[in-house]
Amino acid sequence: MKKDEIPHDLGALGKVTKEVCYAVDDSGKYTTELSEGWEIKAKALDVAWHDVEERINRAKQKVISGEASPLLYLMELKLMDIPIVSAYTGFWKWQVKNHLKPSAFKKLSDNKLQKYAEVFETTVDNIKNIKLT
Amino acid sequence: MKLDFQHIQAAHCENGVTTSLLRHNGIEKITEPLAFGIGSGLFYIYIPFMKINNGPAIAFRTQPGLIFKRTCKSLGIKIIRKKFSSKQEAQKVLEECLQAGQPVGCQVGVYYLTYFPKEYRFHFNAHNIIVFGKEGDDFLVSDPVMEQTTSLSSYELERVRFAKGAFAPRGQLYYPKEKVHVTDGQIRKAIRTGIKRNVRDMLHIPGNIAGIRGIRYTARKIRSWKDKLGPQKAGSYLAQLVRMQEEIGTGGGGFRFIYGAFLQQAYAYHPIDALPEISKKFTQTGDLWRTAAVQAAGIYKGRLGKQEDFNTMSDYLLEIADLEKQAFIDLSKVKWNP
Numbered sequence: 001m002k003k004d005e006i007p008h009d010l011g012a013l014g015k016v017t018k019e020v021c022y023a024v025d026d027s028g029k030y031t032t033e034l035s036e037g038w039e040i041k042a043k044a045l046d047v048a049w050h051d052v053e054e055r056i057n058r059a060k061q062k063v064i065s066g067e068a069s070p071l072l073y074l075m076e077l078k079l080m081d082i083p084i085v086s087a088y089t090g091f092w093k094w095q096v097k098n099h100l101k102p103s104a105f106k107k108l109s110d111n112k113l114q115k116y117a118e119v120f121e122t123t124v125d126n127i128k129n130i131k132l133t
Numbered sequence: 134m135k136l137d138f139q140h141i142q143a144a145h146c147e148n149g150v151t152t153s154l155l156r157h158n159g160i161e162k163i164t165e166p167l168a169f170g171i172g173s174g175l176f177y178i179y180i181p182f183m184k185i186n187n188g189p190a191i192a193f194r195t196q197p198g199l200i201f202k203r204t205c206k207s208l209g210i211k212i213i214r215k216k217f218s219s220k221q222e223a224q225k226v227l228e229e230c231l232q233a234g235q236p237v238g239c240q241v242g243v244y245y246l247t248y249f250p251k252e253y254r255f256h257f258n259a260h261n262i263i264v265f266g267k268e269g270d271d272f273l274v275s276d277p278v279m280e281q282t283t284s285l286s287s288y289e290l291e292r293v294r295f296a297k298g299a300f301a302p303r304g305q306l307y308y309p310k311e312k313v314h315v316t317d318g319q320i321r322k323a324i325r326t327g328i329k330r331n332v333r334d335m336l337h338i339p340g341n342i343a344g345i346r347g348i349r350y351t352a353r354k355i356r357s358w359k360d361k362l363g364p365q366k367a368g369s370y371l372a373q374l375v376r377m378q379e380e381i382g383t384g385g386g387g388f389r390f391i392y393g394a395f396l397q398q399a400y401a402y403h404p405i406d407a408l409p410e411i412s413k414k415f416t417q418t419g420d421l422w423r424t425a426a427v428q429a430a431g432i433y434k435g436r437l438g439k440q441e442d443f444n445t446m447s448d449y450l451l452e453i454a455d456l457e458k459q460a461f462i463d464l465s466k467v468k469w470n471p
Binding site: 001006012013015016017018019020021022023024028029030032034038040041043044045047048049051055079080081083084087088 | 255256386423433
């Protein structure tokens with residue numbers, strides 16, 4: 001990449017900090033320059049977030065229709081998956097998987113729900129009485 | 134307490150931390166490209182049985198932690214590296230290091246990293262920062278990808294040091310054990326070792342998912358993505374490839390430009406005409422990776438999407454594989470002066 005080809009398309013990171021790019025100058029020597037971002041990768045990040053939102057929405061629908069427990073929605077909301085939730089809560093992966101089902105979720109004690117509440121930055125009450133529309 | 138420490142912005146976090154810590158410990162001549170090249174940072178791998186954020190697990194650089202480890206080892210610098218099971222202990226040891234005047238590298242997760250833009254806060258645990266002081270309850274932080282230094286409260290720092298999931302940092306901290314003097318001869322030798330190891334990693338690593346063969350493997354996979362995954366998911370996969378290649382500190386072109394810069398800087402230590410020539414080849418492959426990214430963007434933006442568009446993308450990767458293979462063969466043939 002030539003120095004004058006370094007893109008300066010303001011992206012999400014560019015609003016907080018510019019990033020270092022390596023490129024060659026006119027004499028062919030490598031140098032660094034700060035860039036605000038590149039439209040191509042900003043769009044790639046948009047795609048990733050679009051996917052996240054879709055997963056959250058799908059989870060929400062499943063909770064509303066009674067196919068999944070509110071924990072599924074909260075897990076997606078925090079961009080987590082079963083292994084990550086398992087690591088943060090200390091439950092086994094199979095337990096977490098089970099708790100995502102409404103039947104097992106209903107039997108959870110407040111103590112266990114408290115662990116989820118901490119990881120999902122909410123309260124036991126909010127998990128039990130979650131309002132999704 | 135604030136240590137006399139100079140923040141250096143770098144393209145990549147681990148290069149940056151390595152460079153800053155080594156400079157602080159007396160090795161003035163180290164630069165980001167040198168740290169990257171000596172640590173044999175350039176790599177490629179596509180792990181088919183693993184998922185990252187529900188997309189393909191692709192990396193353009195070597196395993197986290199290796200650049201610091203290899204660079205220090207090659208230069209004859211002993212390192213201290215500690216992990217903790219207790220959060221209190223992790224903070225105590227960190228504070229003791231600061232008391233002793235030693236800035237400390239910390240592995241952290243970015244999901245709870247408060248000064249990062251929200252858009253970048255996924256569950257990614259292999260980020261690296263330097264802590265260089267404490268004022269009140271705030272730790273002073275030099276994050277190599279940021280222009281300026283920043284700070285985290287003790288709670289915020291604890292949270293990112295004990296992020297969970299893949300590559301969980303477990304409070305990991307690291308720093309060079311002592312101030313040392315490194316001679317030009319040592320740097321020369323380290324450059325040679327770093328290049329040879331990188332040749333090995335890219336050309337001769339066993340299996341077909343890593344190194345040059347890994348790039349070809351990905352190229353073959355991309356051809357089948359449209360039918361196998363459906364257009365939307367195929368687009369998401371390509372977007373993930375582009376993010377791994379261009380996002381958060383690769384210096385552009387999946388680290389290929391940094392490697393080109395490394396070979397130019399290596400020439401100062403090894404005046405061998407082949408090095409700047411091979412550097413041009415890395416510039417070329419970096420450019421081609423970026424051309425491929427533009428093609429990929431055409432697909433995930435929905436402007437392109439036919440099978441032939443995926444084939445074109447795949448062909449770019451095959452061309453890159455050929456170019457990089459040649460570049461590394463050239464490097465393997467360099468006649469090193471003693």
